[in-house]
Each structure stands twice: as structure tokens, then as C-alpha cells.
Amino acid sequence: MVEAMDKPALILALHDVAPCTWADYQPFVRAVDAMGDVPITWLVVPNFHKHNDLDKHPQLRHQLDARLAHGDELTLHGYFHCDDSPIPTTPREWFMRRIYTHEGEFYDLSQEAALVRLRQGIELFQRHDWPLAGFVAPAWLMSEGTRQALRQLPLSYTSDSQHLYRLPDFTAIEAPGLVWSARSAWRRGLSKLVSDRREHRWQHAPVIRLGLHPVDMRHEFSRRYWLQTLERLLDSGREPMTKSRWLVLQSERLEHAA
Secondary structure (H helix, E strand, O other), X not given: OHHHHHOXXXXXXXXXXXXXXXXXHXXXXXXXXXXXXXXXXXXXXXXXHHOOEHHHOHHHXXXXXXXXXXXXXXXXXXXXXXXXXXOOOOHHHHHHHHHHOOOOOOOOOOHHHHHHHHHHHHXXXXXXXXOOOEEOOHHHOXXXXXXXXXXXXXXXXXXXXXXXXXXXXXXXXXXXXXXXXXXXXXXXXXXXXXXXXXXXXXXXXXXXXXXXOXXXXXXXXXXXXXXXXXXXXXXXXXXXXXXXXXXXXXXXXXXXXX
């Protein structure tokens, strides 16, 4: 067990999982499955953009059941994954909610509003007997109200692009992640340059996270990059695991050290 804890890890996370994005991921997932036992953390949106209600898509739920049986993890990823808060009133809010992203659903929510959506998401997981440990806010943006709401709920972790946070106290754990902006050719080119440099910088990091989005799957350049990067990191000796599994191993490491 100590040896397993000391081995560097790799976490593969697929964002924005919903009925409208499921097909985007399937060729990639088939290629990942062909590599062997590579567990995936699926970031599931209960009702993507308010017209992809998972309760109305039994086939997708059955497929997610199968992924759980395969050893994967399902994580709550917002509720609607769209920003439906009132129009921004300050330059900073306008930048964060209209230029940086239109999908920062939890960026401006009060504690009460965040609790409602989080509890609805938890209830969906409970209805379908899906184990749930973590919540990831769309675009990794959380208001202070969201943070306070998370402290009240039976979840064990949340994350941003470079850290995992244990709940309820938000203990930060460094967990560097590669992520692309793939909406245009120049963004894809720049993303590869940045990611190559970061991968080299993090070659000795205890864990590296790969955060993929559906748009990455719609372009051969970005899809090929993710497959090649995954294979390269596996060949380097990194152990693939879900977010929950990695956090459990970190707890065991601390207990062993004590």
C-alpha cells in the first residue's frame, strides 16, 4: 500500500457530461478503454443548459451505471451549467461572466440559491443510486455563498483548475491540471504550447489532472493531443485513478506518516 501511495498519479476527468455531449466523448473513451484499466472521473451536469434533464434520458443513465461498474467516478458538475444570474453590473463581473465564460453558474449565487441547486443535484444522484463524493463548479468559479453552502453538505471534495479541496474546511491540496481552450485554431495552438510547458514543469508532481471538454473532442488536433498525452503519462509510470481514489490515498499517506 505504501508503494501504491508513493507512485505518481494521473487523473482523467471529462467535463460537461450530458445527453447533448455524450456522443462527442464516445470515440475518445473507446480509445482510452483500449489502453487498459484507466478509470475516468465524469463531471455530470443534471440539466445542461436547462434542456438536457438526465431524469428524462434513461439510456444515458444506464450507460453511466455501466461506467460506475467499470470503476469510474461520477461527480456533480453544477446543475444547469449556464449563468442565469442577473446581468453583471461591474466591469469585473462583466469580464468574468461575459468574456471569460458564459457558464459560471455558481459565480454569483447566494448561499441560499447555491444550496437549492446543490441539493437538487445530490437528490438526482441519490435517485439513481450513484455514489457522490465531489462537486466541481462550472468553469471552477464559486461565490462565497457557494463555498458556505458546500460546508453544509455531505460532500468530501471540490476543486479548481490547480487544486483539490477537502470539504467541509476547504483544505487545499495541490493537484495541477492541464486544460485547453479549443474553440478556435489559434486557441488550440496556444493551448498545446502552454500544456507542453506545464507538463514538463510538472513531470515530478505527485498527480497531474487532465481536464477535457466536449469541444476538445470535435477537433482532431486537440483529440489527438489528449490521447497522446494520456498514453505518454501512463508510459512514464503514472497510476491512473479517480479523484476520490487519489484523495483516499492521500489520507492513508497522512495516517501512515503519523
